Amino acid sequence: MSNDPNLWLEDVTGERAMEWVAARSAEAEADLETEPSFAGIHADVLAALQADDRLAVVAQAGDFLYSFWTDAEHPRGLWRRTTWDSYRSDAVEWDILLDLDALGAAEGESWVWHGARLLRPDYRKVLITLSPGGSDADVTREFDLETREFAADGFVRPESKGGITWLDADTTLVFTDGGAGGMTTSGYPRTVREWKRGTDLSAAPIVFEGETEDLLVQASHDLTPGFERTTFWRAKDFYTHQQYVLIEGEQRLIDIPDSAESSLHREWLTILLRHDWEIGDATTPVGPCWSSTSISSWLVAATSGRFLSRMRTPVWMAGRGRRTTSS
Numbered sequence: 001m002s003n004d005p006n007l008w009l010e011d012v013t014g015e016r017a018m019e020w021v022a023a024r025s026a027e028a029e030a031d032l033e034t035e036p037s038f039a040g041i042h043a044d045v046l047a048a049l050q051a052d053d054r055l056a057v058v059a060q061a062g063d064f065l066y067s068f069w070t071d072a073e074h075p076r077g078l079w080r081r082t083t084w085d086s087y088r089s090d091a092v093e094w095d096i097l098l099d100l101d102a103l104g105a106a107e108g109e110s111w112v113w114h115g116a117r118l119l120r121p122d123y124r125k126v127l128i129t130l131s132p133g134g135s136d137a138d139v140t141r142e143f144d145l146e147t148r149e150f151a152a153d154g155f156v157r158p159e160s161k162g163g164i165t166w167l168d169a170d171t172t173l174v175f176t177d178g179g180a181g182g183m184t185t186s187g188y189p190r191t192v193r194e195w196k197r198g199t200d201l202s203a204a205p206i207v208f209e210g211e212t213e214d215l216l217v218q219a220s221h222d223l224t225p226g227f228e229r230t231t232f233w234r235a236k237d238f239y240t241h242q243q244y245v246l247i248e249g250e251q252r253l254i255d256i257p258d259s260a261e262s263s264l265h266r267e268w269l270t271i272l273l274r275h276d277w278e279i280g281d282a283t284t285p286v287g288p289c290w291s292s293t294s295i296s297s298w299l300v301a302a303t304s305g306r307f308l309s310r311m312r313t314p315v316w317m318a319g320r321g322r323r324t325t326s327s
Contacts, residue, residue: 162175
């Protein structure tokens, strides 16, 4: 039995732990509010966050531009969309898809927006993720953009740390609390399951898994035409991870240092090195980066299954909007 007098803090949502957090937060707020500049800064930041003339940040999916917006009247936010023509106009007309304040009031829950995944190619089905009160644990519910309602027979991921992504209209990859042994000791998902519509989540087959002592595992599926790809991540801790790509039914490890950060985009793989990388008898050193980061960034061809063995200073590929490496 542990003699740690603070072990009760491990129950992060327990009543005693929450009371302790609330007390510490109150102390911090009181300390900040005594600063002479606090009132002015608070008012300026609040005005900026609630200004009606803010630029609406959008993401395109199909024929529409989607945006999540909060203001004084909608503190929990509105998920909405518009067209390119309307977005370019002086008076944008927004189509409200989901009002989180109204949803929370109807369901008696303080919902916080955690994002949406639309399904190609018709963009009617959506996996919307919401957090109760802003916690790391959240829920995902399938939403129908034609009926503007949560689908009666849709996917529902119960509250847990984790996530879910589309494979097709009736199949998802889900990494969440799937029962005994499904979480790491850090409290994050240990397994990825392929979940079919209308079936029990606990019975969905495991298609990828990490170790209990890992930090977490994740999965994604790119539905971009011509670049369809399933990817799995196994994070051993905050600074080391492995990335696998599903190729011809085989989960192939991207053979780079575990300490490197990597990101796949279409035919390119971006690698951010934290340490020198030994490739045969050559060394790719950590050094200046073309981005604003302080670590090296190298682009290699992901689809060819090989890495450039003579990577040097990154250069710009004129007219293609991306960087590569000179050799």
